[in-house]
Amino acid sequence: MSKTTTGAPADATADDQDLGTAGSQLSTAPKEELPNLPSLGVIGWARWFWRQLTSMRVALLLLLLLSLGAIPGSLIPQSGTDETKVADFRSANPTLGDVYDKLGLFHVYSSVWFSAIYILLFVSLIGCIVPRTWQFVGQLRGRPPGAPRRMTRLPAYTTWRTEAEPEQVREAALALLKKRRFRAHLAGDAVAAEKGYLREVGNLAFHIALIVLLTAFAWGQLFKMEGNKLVVEGDGFSNTITQYDDFKSGNLFSQDDLDPFSFHLDDFTGTYETSGPNKGTPRTYQAALDYSVGAYGKDRKTIVKVNEPLEIGDSKVYLTAHGYAPVITVRDGKGNVVYSQAVPLLPLDSNVTSSGAIKVMDGYRNAKGVREQLGFQAFFLPSYVPGNEVASQFPALTNPVLNLEAYHGDLGVDSGIPQSVYQLDKSHLKEFKNSKGEQLRENLKPGETMQLPGGAGSVTYEATKEWANFQITRQPGSGWALGGAITAIFGLAGSLFIQRRRVWVRAVKGDDGVTVVEMAGLGRSESAKVPEELGDLAGILYDQAPGAPTDTGAESDGVSDSDAASAEGAEN
Amino acid sequence: MTLAAATNENLANLSNTLIYSAMAVYTLAFFAYITEWIFGGRSKIGRTAAALTSRTETKAPDVTVQKGGSTAVLERPKVVVRAAAGARDVPDGPGAHGGDAQGDLYGRVAVSLTVLAFLIELGGVVARAASVERAPWGNMYEFNITFSTVAVGVYLTLLALKKNVRWLGLFLITTVLLDLGIAVTVLYTASDQLVPALHSYWLYIHVSTAILCGAVFYVGAVSTILYLFRDSYENKLASGGKPGQFATSFLERLPASASLDKFSYRVNAAVFPLWTFTIIAGAIWAGDAWGRYWGWDPKETWAFITWVAYACYLHARATAGWKGRKAAYLALLAFGCWLFNYYGVNIFVSGKHSYAGV
Ligand code: HEM
Numbered sequence: 001m002s003k004t005t006t007g008a009p010a011d012a013t014a015d016d017q018d019l020g021t022a023g024s025q026l027s028t029a030p031k032e033e034l035p036n037l038p039s040l041g042v043i044g045w046a047r048w049f050w051r052q053l054t055s056m057r058v059a060l061l062l063l064l065l066l067s068l069g070a071i072p073g074s075l076i077p078q079s080g081t082d083e084t085k086v087a088d089f090r091s092a093n094p095t096l097g098d099v100y101d102k103l104g105l106f107h108v109y110s111s112v113w114f115s116a117i118y119i120l121l122f123v124s125l126i127g128c129i130v131p132r133t134w135q136f137v138g139q140l141r142g143r144p145p146g147a148p149r150r151m152t153r154l155p156a157y158t159t160w161r162t163e164a165e166p167e168q169v170r171e172a173a174l175a176l177l178k179k180r181r182f183r184a185h186l187a188g189d190a191v192a193a194e195k196g197y198l199r200e201v202g203n204l205a206f207h208i209a210l211i212v213l214l215t216a217f218a219w220g221q222l223f224k225m226e227g228n229k230l231v232v233e234g235d236g237f238s239n240t241i242t243q244y245d246d247f248k249s250g251n252l253f254s255q256d257d258l259d260p261f262s263f264h265l266d267d268f269t270g271t272y273e274t275s276g277p278n279k280g281t282p283r284t285y286q287a288a289l290d291y292s293v294g295a296y297g298k299d300r301k302t303i304v305k306v307n308e309p310l311e312i313g314d315s316k317v318y319l320t321a322h323g324y325a326p327v328i329t330v331r332d333g334k335g336n337v338v339y340s341q342a343v344p345l346l347p348l349d350s351n352v353t354s355s356g357a358i359k360v361m362d363g364y365r366n367a368k369g370v371r372e373q374l375g376f377q378a379f380f381l382p383s384y385v386p387g388n389e390v391a392s393q394f395p396a397l398t399n400p401v402l403n404l405e406a407y408h409g410d411l412g413v414d415s416g417i418p419q420s421v422y423q424l425d426k427s428h429l430k431e432f433k434n435s436k437g438e439q440l441r442e443n444l445k446p447g448e449t450m451q452l453p454g455g456a457g458s459v460t461y462e463a464t465k466e467w468a469n470f471q472i473t474r475q476p477g478s479g480w481a482l483g484g485a486i487t488a489i490f491g492l493a494g495s496l497f498i499q500r501r502r503v504w505v506r507a508v509k510g511d512d513g514v515t516v517v518e519m520a521g522l523g524r525s526e527s528a529k530v531p532e533e534l535g536d537l538a539g540i541l542y543d544q545a546p547g548a549p550t551d552t553g554a555e556s557d558g559v560s561d562s563d564a565a566s567a568e569g570a571e572n
Numbered sequence: 573m574t575l576a577a578a579t580n581e582n583l584a585n586l587s588n589t590l591i592y593s594a595m596a597v598y599t600l601a602f603f604a605y606i607t608e609w610i611f612g613g614r615s616k617i618g619r620t621a622a623a624l625t626s627r628t629e630t631k632a633p634d635v636t637v638q639k640g641g642s643t644a645v646l647e648r649p650k651v652v653v654r655a656a657a658g659a660r661d662v663p664d665g666p667g668a669h670g671g672d673a674q675g676d677l678y679g680r681v682a683v684s685l686t687v688l689a690f691l692i693e694l695g696g697v698v699a700r701a702a703s704v705e706r707a708p709w710g711n712m713y714e715f716n717i718t719f720s721t722v723a724v725g726v727y728l729t730l731l732a733l734k735k736n737v738r739w740l741g742l743f744l745i746t747t748v749l750l751d752l753g754i755a756v757t758v759l760y761t762a763s764d765q766l767v768p769a770l771h772s773y774w775l776y777i778h779v780s781t782a783i784l785c786g787a788v789f790y791v792g793a794v795s796t797i798l799y800l801f802r803d804s805y806e807n808k809l810a811s812g813g814k815p816g817q818f819a820t821s822f823l824e825r826l827p828a829s830a831s832l833d834k835f836s837y838r839v840n841a842a843v844f845p846l847w848t849f850t851i852i853a854g855a856i857w858a859g860d861a862w863g864r865y866w867g868w869d870p871k872e873t874w875a876f877i878t879w880v881a882y883a884c885y886l887h888a889r890a891t892a893g894w895k896g897r898k899a900a901y902l903a904l905l906a907f908g909c910w911l912f913n914y915y916g917v918n919i920f921v922s923g924k925h926s927y928a929g930v
Contacts, residue, residue, distance in 0.1 A: 029890050056891040060884060067880040067909070074873040074917070081867065109868050153654075160649040217866065226863065307774075307860040318863045473863040481865070485852045492845045496886075519649075535651040542648055 022148040025139050026500060026524050028132040028200055030056055053120070054127035062121040069117050073108030076100065080107055122214060129207050136200050144194035146187035147504035147520070154504075154520035156531035158538045161514050164545035169507035169517055172544045176537065177503065190506035199524065202494020209491055213484030216477040223257065224475045225249040231265040232325045232342045232467040238262035239315070239472065257474065259313035263291035266301075268322055268466040272395050280351060280395055287319050287468045304470075314474045321469035323347045323354055324382060326402050327462040330360050330374060333455040338363040344467045345380050346422050351392040354380040356422045358404075358459075359411050366408065367455040373413075375424045376459065377405040384443075402461045406432040406440045406452060432456065500524040503534060505541070514548050517541070583703035590696030591717060595752050597689035598745055604682035605668065605742040611678060612670030613821045662806060664827040667739050682741055683731065690724045693752075697721050709779050712918060716755035720748045723787035730791075737835075739826055743794050774857035781850040785843050786910055789882075792839035793907035796900050799832035803897060833900070837889065840903060844882055851875050874913035881906035 077085035090097035104111030177184040177193040184193035227244035267288040309316040330339035345356035360374035383394035384401035410428035432440040444461040501523040521534040669675030701708040708714045805823040859865035885902040888894035
């Protein structure tokens, strides 16, 4: 026992006997057993191990370990969330990186040791719940235990003498307690009653809900998928792996799990606060989609907003980002169109200053008729305010300006090394020069054209479209996880706020022929509510069996007892 | 347009003035609480010592049994309450004023000042919210002023419910002053914007319950610390030791360790389901905003760690060997996790939640 125990009387065992089984089975918490080592064989050891694993102490230890184990994952970069940071860390600390690798510290939540902790906890939880449920069913089938011999030892106690007959008092008590929704029965000379079983129901429901939640989470992790697709206004997407810009999935996911659907981005709308301290803050972000489900589904229209995904089957389509895509037309020296396309640019700040690259890969011949590739470095301001060339002043398209830097030569796209579509590899490119011999660079407004020198052709900024990025995810089991979570909250509330308590009412004839009524209450944990409720019940019963005058000197049973230092059974 | 901007500017300035005024009034309240403790120190109280050292002869409970002669008037039966097995039967201290009338007066003044400061601070938070046209928790400055307002609100609510918590006043107001001091000096940020991912009513639910949970956990943590002091004091007395003058005067006036322990348990247990709900609301919001309901983002991870730590604490209290002081250490550890999630993660760790700057 802890240090707070003081002066527990030596007659604790006598106390126990007095209380009998009154305090037994008031909960289903497993008994604490000290780990005394078994001398039995393999089975003995196995049983010992099992009992340890399902004990409260080990559950506590595993919970502590789980919270400790979760810490490194929040401090060390994780490959699941940010691969580049992990790479940075590895190159900055190669030796430490190796050690972390061995320990699985770059993917803590799927590492062997973290899994070991929660699987053990899981097993412990199941091993704990099953017997506790049976025990509880047993308690529901049985009846509350009879009154202890000396009721004065219970945490709440009261007594009085009455002229009513003991049977009458007991009957009245039984009726009263039943009316108050106690489970009550007559046991010998006393009524035994119990209430608050919902506490145990809540506790079991909470732990079972945890199992459901964990299972649903694990299921979701194994079968999940997540991919991104950038779509320019007017373009579409159909849900096959090859169409994704990037794609991740759980270990057990298969391509057949992809829900068959396709959609078309009709229009993206962003509106922004135009004044006040929140100037530029997005007010609406929405994408108008045309979508169809299945191979021959009919077209439907919908709006997808930032926090309101489109749900199709188990898949959800989220709007995660947006930006601008200037429509560019490139002509060669003879005026043939060699490139005409909306080019998505990457936003750099909250006012959607953007950058990107235009790559003309085939079909272009220079003024001498030789095949070449063209590259343009693009820098875009949706709201250009003269004087500020480097940043847009507002996120909407109020005064768009596209700045282009022109190159020719070899884009390096055929080298086999994957290349970002937003950047030019300039190592085999040559600058176009303007008349002053400087790098050719011009600001274009919609409709304007930049001529390439020496009859090399031209590039036209036709108009501006918007693009939206969609994240498509599928995480089966989230409904179960939510159901488990909600059950857990209610179970928890029941378990923490409901008191399980017992009340006994004994009525017997004293030596002098007058009936002595004794009432006592016992709670699962010490609480002011138990005596309050007992006083309330006693008051009602007293009205039905009013007090009787007594002979002076007659002592009521048991109260004068002086070694009343402790009562058994009340915990917490 | 310019008119709206000017109104916002004015509101922001008003908010700042109110926050500074609240700090001034809290400071007055702080001195009033101190005075209450000082006056309370004059009275000689030694109930705990009396209760613990006279235990050689265990006392019978005060039972009033109807034994009167043949008088006609009979009293209704009284309920006798006994301490649980193993618990000390120690009376609660009288509170900071120690039964001293003048001390009590200062205590009342302190509470009145706290109410006043609370109202001013609340005004400051509301003005700030109005000036930025959104909920007042877009950055740590706003979070701090909202948090301390709610913490004081929790304390005043407990007082209004006639709970015996006035002893918390000094400790609470000291830390509220600290919290506001850090807010206005280190964390102050002029109004700024929220990114669109933050627009969701789940955000309002999630963050407001998170702040409330933090405030209640905080009250629980303060009483846990006081429990630890009071418990060692009682242990010392019970084992025949002689605690120092200051400890005696100070700790004697607090509630008994059993009461403090029970109070912190109640407070923590009562808010634990709400904390569970907070995490779930966050997960639902993350599901809507980021396309996954759980992704081990540092903020999520620490919310989970805090939750598990409090679950440990609740478990510990059901496990015989872990009651009392050990459980109290767990409760403090759990609150430490909460604090780290609030300050540490914002400052030291970057993740999806670090959008609004510090
Ligand atoms: C995932 C792991 C677990 C978590 C998060 C958890 C959480 C909790 C929480 C929050 C409570 C407090 C609610 C209450 O007091 O009724 C509780 C109570 C309880 N838990 Fe767990 N638990 C876990 C595993 C276990 C295991 C493995 C056992 C069995 C050894 C267990 C047995 C109990 C018992 C008996 C109570 C009731 C204590 C009482 O009546 O005061 N739990 N649990």
